[in-house]
Amino acid sequence: MDAAEDADRPAEFVDALAKGLAVLETFDAAHPDLTLSEIARRVGVSPAAARRSLITLSVLGYVGQTGKRFHLRPKVMSLGSGFYFGARIEEFMLPELRQIVETFGDASSVAMLDGTDVVYIAHHSTQRARRATAVVGARYPAHATSMGRVLLADLQDAALDALLARMEPVPLTSRTIIDKAELRRLILKVRADGYATTVDQLDYGITALAVPIRSADGRVVAALNSSGYTGMVTPDDLVAARLGDLRAAAARLSAAASRIPALSAAFDSR
Known part of the structure; x- marks a missing residue:
C-alpha cells in the first residue's frame, strides 16, 4: 500500500x-x-x-x-469456496453464462474490479486451448479486458484519474493499449456507449464484448462478457448479434443478486 x-x-x-x-x-x-x-x-x-x-x-x-x-497446498482453495457457494454462483450465474455460450458459442464470464485488476467470479466456455485461462479466481489487468473497461467506466472522474495514476499498464500483446491518455479516452467512450469491446488486448485471438451488471441503486458492481476468436468475429459482429442478449442477462443477474445476501454484500462492498 x-x-x-x-x-x-x-x-x-x-x-x-x-x-x-x-x-x-x-x-x-x-x-x-x-x-x-x-x-x-x-x-x-x-x-x-x-x-x-x-x-x-x-x-x-x-x-x-x-x-x-x-x-x-489444496487447503488454500477453501478460502475462496465460501464466497463461491455462499454467493450461489453455480445456481444463479452459471445458467446465464451457459445460455450465452449455447446461443453464441465461445466463452462468457462475470468479473468484479479489485484495484487495477479484474477478478473472475464466474466463467463458462466451449474451448480454452487458444485463449488466456479465465477460470474462477483468475486476475487480469483491467486495462486489457472488456470487463475491466466497463468497470472502470463507472468510476467518478477523480477516482478514475487516481486509479490511472497508480496503474502501470503492461503490453500483454503488441496490440495492448498502454498509453494512459488513450485508455482514459476509451474508458469515457465506454461510459457513453454502455458497453466495451476489445480485440487482442489480453491475448491474441480474443475479441470480446462486455456490459455492466448494476446494483439496485444503479452502480456498476460487476461486468458480463461474451468473447470469440479474432478473425472469426469482429467487435461490430458482437455488438450486432450479442449486445441485446448480454444486456438482458445482466439485468437478470442484477435482479438475482438482490435476492442473495452474500452476492449482494460482495457487490455493495466495491
Missing part, C-alpha cells in the same frame, strides 16, 4: 495478517513455486517477515515446501 492507503488504515488493522495474505496472493500461474527471497521481493517485505508468514501458513496447511521452493 502507498502512504495514502496507510493513512486510511484503522487502528485495528493487523499488519501481519495483511502480509500473510499478500504471500498467498503472490503465487499464480506464472509463479507456482517461489523461493523465500522471491516471495519477499514480490510482496515487498523483508525475508524475515516473509519467513514468519510462510512458517505460519505452512503450519496451518496453506503452504508447502520442496527444497528451497514454496508452493500452495
Whole structure:
C-alpha cells in the first residue's frame, strides 16, 4: 500500500495478517513455486517477515515446501469456496453464462474490479486451448479486458484519474493499449456507449464484448462478457448479434443478486 492507503488504515488493522495474505496472493500461474527471497521481493517485505508468514501458513496447511521452493497446498482453495457457494454462483450465474455460450458459442464470464485488476467470479466456455485461462479466481489487468473497461467506466472522474495514476499498464500483446491518455479516452467512450469491446488486448485471438451488471441503486458492481476468436468475429459482429442478449442477462443477474445476501454484500462492498 502507498502512504495514502496507510493513512486510511484503522487502528485495528493487523499488519501481519495483511502480509500473510499478500504471500498467498503472490503465487499464480506464472509463479507456482517461489523461493523465500522471491516471495519477499514480490510482496515487498523483508525475508524475515516473509519467513514468519510462510512458517505460519505452512503450519496451518496453506503452504508447502520442496527444497528451497514454496508452493500452495489444496487447503488454500477453501478460502475462496465460501464466497463461491455462499454467493450461489453455480445456481444463479452459471445458467446465464451457459445460455450465452449455447446461443453464441465461445466463452462468457462475470468479473468484479479489485484495484487495477479484474477478478473472475464466474466463467463458462466451449474451448480454452487458444485463449488466456479465465477460470474462477483468475486476475487480469483491467486495462486489457472488456470487463475491466466497463468497470472502470463507472468510476467518478477523480477516482478514475487516481486509479490511472497508480496503474502501470503492461503490453500483454503488441496490440495492448498502454498509453494512459488513450485508455482514459476509451474508458469515457465506454461510459457513453454502455458497453466495451476489445480485440487482442489480453491475448491474441480474443475479441470480446462486455456490459455492466448494476446494483439496485444503479452502480456498476460487476461486468458480463461474451468473447470469440479474432478473425472469426469482429467487435461490430458482437455488438450486432450479442449486445441485446448480454444486456438482458445482466439485468437478470442484477435482479438475482438482490435476492442473495452474500452476492449482494460482495457487490455493495466495491
